[in-house]
Amino acid sequence: MNEHDFRVSLRDAIDHASPPPPMAPAVAVTAGRRAVRRRNLVAAGAAGGVTAVVAAIAVAVATTGSGGAPLQVGAPPAATRTAGTTPAPSSTDKEVWPTGTDGQPQQDRTARAGHKFDQGRQLLVDLLAVVPAGYTALDNPGTDQLVSSRMSQAQYERKVGGKDAWSYLAATQLGKDGGVGQLLVTVYEPGLLDASGDACAVANAFWTPATAGCKLVTTTGGLTVGIASGGNGEFDQWAAYRHADGTVVFLAQEKLDNRPGGGSKALPALPLTEDGVAALVVDERFHVKAS
Structure with missing residues (x-):
């Protein structure tokens, strides 16, 4: 390098x-x-x-030294696999971020206002709406030492077909019987992920390697979903689905969120059943449309 x-x-x-x-x-x-x-x-x-x-x-x-703003990043550790091919700019290039609500380029990849920001926030609202009975969506704001228990984000990734392409993420910590786990959904607009093949191939493009394997599951609506399992201390299980327009959705869950601000005790079980994960990953609420 x-x-x-x-x-x-x-x-x-x-x-x-x-x-x-x-x-x-x-x-x-x-x-x-x-x-x-x-x-x-x-x-x-x-x-x-x-x-x-x-x-x-x-x-x-x-x-x-110490200090700084509260951490709002709730994304899980990701796999080191590479699913795209965006060359680094030359030394003379300067990447221009998408235009913000003030008519000026954003300061970084993350939207902090406007339509894309609202789509990320709505993703969190929809995620909170499907927290299973018996579990509590924790609501701790976080500090400069601890992650917040809820987060949402809309992030510019790169150009696809000459247009800005975005990803979205929402996550919440879940509590039950003193344990703290996490539920997360992340969405990639068409063209961002090179995840050709069946639904398990899509699942294997997630951050966490499917060390415990993947299987194809058919939902009650007849859609095929890939459900993969981890086992390496990151997310325990996740489902993946690629919509007809190319949008890719991952829904992940873990029994123990051991990040600073998480917990030291695991949930008694994964919050969602296998059928529950499969049904939610194809839910149209999580199908964020490119615009």
């Missing part, structure tokens, strides 16, 4: 956070790692680049 590639990767990691990651070491390093891995779904990058960015964030945290 040359110096320019390093700067681009580090910038992408920092751009992902909304607001920027706090300076608390445990939280900031986790946020940086997750941001980089999530970006690898839609942008090419060497495996060594991920390591370098995480190390750079760790060094920056160690030398900068």
Whole structure:
């Protein structure tokens, strides 16, 4: 990795956070790692680049001190697989972010107002509406040391067919019997993921490797969904579905959210049954339309 590639990767990691990651070491390093891995779904990058960015964030945290805005990043750790091929800009290029509500380019990838922002917020509203009975959607705002228990985000990824393409994410911690887990939905507009093949191929494009395998499940509506399992300390289970227009939806759940601000005790069981996960990932509420 040359110096320019390093700067681009580090910038992408920092751009992902909304607001920027706090300076608390445990939280900031986790946020940086997750941001980089999530970006690898839609942008090419060497495996060594991920390591370098995480190390750079760790060094920056160690030398900068504590403080900063509350962390709002709720995305899970992502796999290091690469599902897109977006070349890094040349040293003379300067990426221009999409235009914000003030008519000026955004300051980073994340929308903080406007239609895209509203779509991300609505995704969280819809996610909270499907929290299963017996579980509580926790509502802790977070601090500079702890992640918030709820989050939503709309993020510009790259150009697809000459148009801005976005991803959306919403997550909430779930509590029951003293345990703290997490439920998350993330949506990618058409063209962002190179996830050809059946629904299990789509599921394998998620952040977390399907270390415990994947199987095809048919919903009551006759749609085929890929349901994969982790087992490596990240998300325990997730479902994946690719809509006819190319939009890809992942719905993930875990019994233990052990990030700073999470918990030390796991939920007694996964919040959703296998059929429940399959039904929700195809739900039109989570089919965010490109616009």
